[in-house]
Amino acid sequence: MNALKKHYIVPGDDFTRAGEASGKVKGTLKQLGYNSDVIRRVAIAMYEGEINMVIHAGGGEADVSIYPDRVEIILSDHGPGIPNVELAMQEGYSTAPDDVRSLGFGAGMGLPNIKKYTDEMRIDTKIGVGTQMYMTIRVHP
Amino acid sequence: MTAAALCEMLNLIPLAGMEGKNKEVTGGYIGDLLSWVMGRCKEGDAWITVMGNRNAVAVALLRDVSCIILCEDAELDADARTKADEEGIFIVRSSLPAYELAIRLSALLK
Numbered sequence: 001m002n003a004l005k006k007h008y009i010v011p012g013d014d015f016t017r018a019g020e021a022s023g024k025v026k027g028t029l030k031q032l033g034y035n036s037d038v039i040r041r042v043a044i045a046m047y048e049g050e051i052n053m054v055i056h057a058g059g060g061e062a063d064v065s066i067y068p069d070r071v072e073i074i075l076s077d078h079g080p081g082i083p084n085v086e087l088a089m090q091e092g093y094s095t096a097p098d099d100v101r102s103l104g105f106g107a108g109m110g111l112p113n114i115k116k117y118t119d120e121m122r123i124d125t126k127i128g129v130g131t132q133m134y135m136t137i138r139v140h141p
Numbered sequence: 142m143t144a145a146a147l148c149e150m151l152n153l154i155p156l157a158g159m160e161g162k163n164k165e166v167t168g169g170y171i172g173d174l175l176s177w178v179m180g181r182c183k184e185g186d187a188w189i190t191v192m193g194n195r196n197a198v199a200v201a202l203l204r205d206v207s208c209i210i211l212c213e214d215a216e217l218d219a220d221a222r223t224k225a226d227e228e229g230i231f232i233v234r235s236s237l238p239a240y241e242l243a244i245r246l247s248a249l250l251k
Contacts, residue, residue: 016220019199026203036184043203044179051176051196104192109176116180 003065003072004028010050010075012059015103021062022046025073028066034139041117041137042071048110049075049133055100056080057131070119073135081127089115142166142249144208144231147187151245153210153233157222161229164207169246171239175200182206187246189239193217193232198224208232212239 006028008021026043046062053060057079065072082088088095089111096106115121120136145162148155155162167185172178173192182188184205190197193209193216201209208231211217217225217232225232235242 016195018196019203023199023202040184040204047179047199047203048176103194103196104173104175105196107174107176109174109180113176113180 001067001069003067004032006062006064006066008062008064010053010059010062012054012057015054015100018050018054019047022050025064025071029071032066034071038071038137038139042073045114045117045121045135045137046073046075048113049073049135051105052110053077053079055096055105060130068139070136070138073133073137075133075135076130077132078130081129081131082123082125083127085123085125144187144233147208147246147249148231148233150249151235151242153235155231155233156211156217156225157232158208158225158228158230160226161208161231164231166207166246166250168250169243170206171243179204189242189246191215193221195221195224197221198228198230198232201225201230202228206230210235210242212237212242 029039057077060077063074091112092108094106094108100106118135119138122134125131143163147166166187170182170186171189179200186206188206189210198221211234214236
């Protein structure tokens with residue numbers, strides 16, 4: 001099955017621009033007529049992923065494949081990696097710095113939100129090398 | 142009820158995103174932690190917050206809230222204003238605390 005593929009650079013130097021890639025994907029899905037539940041889940045999960053890459057990894061890249069029955073998102077960064085994924089997945093756990101918290105992030109909701117709103121999620125991370133996050137959001141009938 | 146009508150009835154001050162003022166208000170949500178709001182608010186909510194930064198506009202856009210109400214005279218950043226104008230995210234301000242605003246909003250939505 002052919003996918004519509006999109007590639008985005010998530011800049012690491014401008015925190016305020018996080019969300020641009022997820023905003024574009026949301027617009028594309030809307031144009032293609034995907035239902036609002038899929039659009040909502042893609043927007044939330046991808047935005048959280050973008051924010052994570054900006055806060056923790058100095059930015060990264062997003063590859064989005066849009067299929068009729070699902071949306072697959074791969075977020076790749078060359079950041080420090082996640083030392084303890086299990087801990088990072090716990091709601092309320094955060095290592096975000098104070099300046100990020102003052103902007104309304106760093107509540108330890110990012111990864112739990114991604115898990116909650118995706119059908120599949122996998123994290124490959126290597127300390128000092130980077131992190132790849134794979135997410136799949138299926139179109140539920 | 143449109144966001145513009147809500148703005149008038151609650152004596153809110155419009156600040157940005159006038160193109161989005163006719164969105165329908167179907168509920169309300171209070172929150173300042175953006176990830177929390179992102180995961181829990183609903184489409185059409187009037188979002189009451191003190192967060193007047195560009196990331197808040199991104200959350201409002203991604204979640205299709207009907208408007209952002211900055212409570213207790215919270216500041217709207219200049220770049221957030223620009224983004225809201227570009228994207229049609231209607232932002233209004235009130236001197237009232239979130240609790241008071243929510244009570245009034247609830248009465249209007251009944």
